[in-house]
Amino acid sequence: MIDPPESALTGTLGPPEVMMPARLPVPAGLGRLLVLGVVFVCAACGLVYELELVALATYLVGDSVTQASVVLSVMVFAMGIGALLAKRLRCRAAVGFGAVEAGLALVGGSSAMALYACFAWFAQSRSALVAFSLVIGVLIGAEVPLLMTLIQRVRRQDAGGAVADLFAADYVGALVGGLAFPFLLLPSLGQLTGALVTGAVNDVAGGALVLWLFRRDLSRRARWTLLVANVLVLALLATGVLLAAPFERAARRAVYGSAARVAVQTGIQEVVLTGGTGTGAGRARKGSGPPLELYLDGRLRVSGDTECRYHEALVHPAMAAGPHARVLVLGGGDGLAVREILRYRAVRSVTVVELDPGVLRLARTDPGLTRLNDHSLGDPRVHVVTADAFDWLRDRDAPGHRTAPYDVIVSDLPDPGITASTKLYSQEFYGLATRLLADRGRLVVHAGPPVARARAYWTVDATVRSVGLATDPYRMPGRPASFFGPDRSADPTPRSTGEPLTAGPTPGYWGFVLAARQRPRFGPAPDAPPPPVTREALRAARQGDLRDRIPGLPASTLMRPRYQD
Structure with a gap:
């Protein structure tokens, strides 16, 4: 033993x-x-x-x-x-x-x-x-x-x-x-x-x-x-x-290509502003200095050279397709989407729901950003709420908190491929938004790059349709090659529409989904400003999207997110 x-x-x-x-x-x-x-x-x-x-x-x-x-x-x-x-x-x-x-x-x-x-x-x-x-x-x-x-x-x-x-x-x-x-x-x-x-x-x-x-x-x-x-x-x-x-300053210069003019670590994310110090009102003018660029957690989200094209494509098709007296903006704390909304004379109220108070503070006080957004958040018709968009929509659906329906809901949120944004592109989220939509109301969604992340883009379309809305997806060229998505990779060379593109590195596409209870229509509104996005451009954008549609995709839900390609 x-x-x-x-x-x-x-x-x-x-x-x-x-x-x-x-x-x-x-x-x-x-x-x-x-x-x-x-x-x-x-x-x-x-x-x-x-x-x-x-x-x-x-x-x-x-x-x-x-x-x-x-x-x-x-x-x-x-x-x-x-x-x-x-x-x-x-x-x-x-x-x-x-x-x-x-x-x-x-x-x-x-x-x-x-x-x-x-x-x-x-x-x-x-x-x-x-x-x-x-x-x-x-x-x-x-x-x-x-x-x-x-x-x-x-x-x-x-x-x-x-x-x-x-x-x-x-x-x-x-x-x-x-x-x-x-x-x-x-x-x-x-x-x-x-x-x-x-x-x-x-x-x-x-x-x-x-x-x-x-x-x-x-x-x-x-x-x-x-x-x-x-x-x-x-x-x-x-x-x-x-x-x-x-x-940290040296690393920021290496990341952003120029000295960061503003760098703030909010409770939500790192917010960095570069450029945008030139004089003049409104959009950046040639020769007035480098264009303003807004980075969130190191990703370019707003470029003064191209933001106009993005926000016009996001806002105007939905605004021009019907009544637009009451508008809800989910995200959009930079005030740029609100700038385009306020160009319509019939707008009576705009509610902005933004998660990060740091972004809102810069949109109201930074000289470069306020020039770019035309001080839109200071307009008396604009009411700003600091809240998570999902939670805010759910609260509005609770008894005693219901508000009048909105004619237009603009979802100006980060790309769906970012995990923190996944719930804001879910079936549950769009179901809550639909309950606040007027009978003739429209919902427009920034759906991410339709070429670089095609499956995620068409999943957004399928998810919006799953709550009973008819959709009309479309894309706009001009998304800069430096506009990083969640994987920090640029879009590949654009295709399909053949529209003229902006100068500089070959840009890609921004993708959008326009939705309503009946199939939405593209057309000018009686009080619309001079059309920044022509009907011909929208028609070409829709045709390019329809050719590239990925059919049969399931909806994304809170318990089964489907945006990770």
Whole structure:
């Protein structure tokens, strides 16, 4: 009969040489509490690293579901690898844990800055994301076996009790880190500084535990090596904090091609304005300086050179097809769609529902943007609501909150391929919008690029039709090649309509869907301004779309989104 190992007889978690009692400067009970406290701090920092990678990847790449899946799956896989590798360090658990925490603090703390640099200068954010997820996951995975060894060396206890104590501290720490990231670190420090400060906290906690509590387990050489390593990591992270602001300005110049005139991190997104400083009213004039460009989370959403064509194509077909006294704009916080709506004399009221108050503030106060939107949000007929469009529509459908129906509903929202926008292109969303539509009312939807993301575009059409509306999809050329979609790729060369295009890099198409209870018609309204979009252009746009239609697509719903090509 083979004798069981001592660990099985005593209930410890390793061979005798690993489980030698530690020589602590404090009583064992206090030492155990300190180890659990460090577990708590390290768990909080580790979750902040994960959330920071997910958030930054979503800002830089888009499609939060994909990015979250990549980060979390790679990290969990890497944590398993780290746990296996840590088995080799258990005989020197204190030194190993100190080295792991110093490395994790440096890699995790600098990850946001490094990812932004890869995105800005090398266009390699996806590969960098996977690499950082892998390295951080390996280091986080190595923590638990080493901490388990250390806590058993402080005071031996049965394996189940040690695991329960360690994971309780770990999970509570993860809760604190998960709440601190969106409510404290991100709004007060931002992505870059928040990650660097988290790395510093991680470094101090891990270094203090090893260099003080377990210092008698370390050789003189090991103590000095860990001390120098921790001080060096802290110095690098502190340098990163000092350089964060100039680094961010340089990275913005690399991303946007010119110095960002306005850069605001709202509670919703990063808002950047460039150009648009020339004099003159209304639209940008030739020779008056670079055109205004509005970026949301690094994606060009408004270009002063081409926005007129987009907003005219979005607004005028719906306005000209029937009554338009009451208009609802979902999104459109830049005021540019409202500018086109107010060109109609019969308009009596316009309600704008915009999620981001930061965009609204810029649309009212920024000199370049107010010149471009003709101060439309200050018109007495315009009522602005800061709310999520889906929630606002649902509230309007509740008893006691119903309003008079709208003649025109304009959905001026980001492309449906962006995960955050998916619910705003769902069957449920259009069902709520239809309930606020007058009998002869029209709904017009910005449906994304019809060539680059054809399946998503025709899914929008199928989803609108699924709520009982007849649709008339159409497209307009002029979408700039620099107008990034959710995957930051430009449209391919346009086709089908053969209309003349604007100068510069070969543009693509903007896609729209016009809908009504009866088939909507294109035609001028009695009070319409000079037609910016001719009937011939609309006819050509409709014919091009009908030739390229993808039939038989199912509707997109909240529980089954279908916009990921």
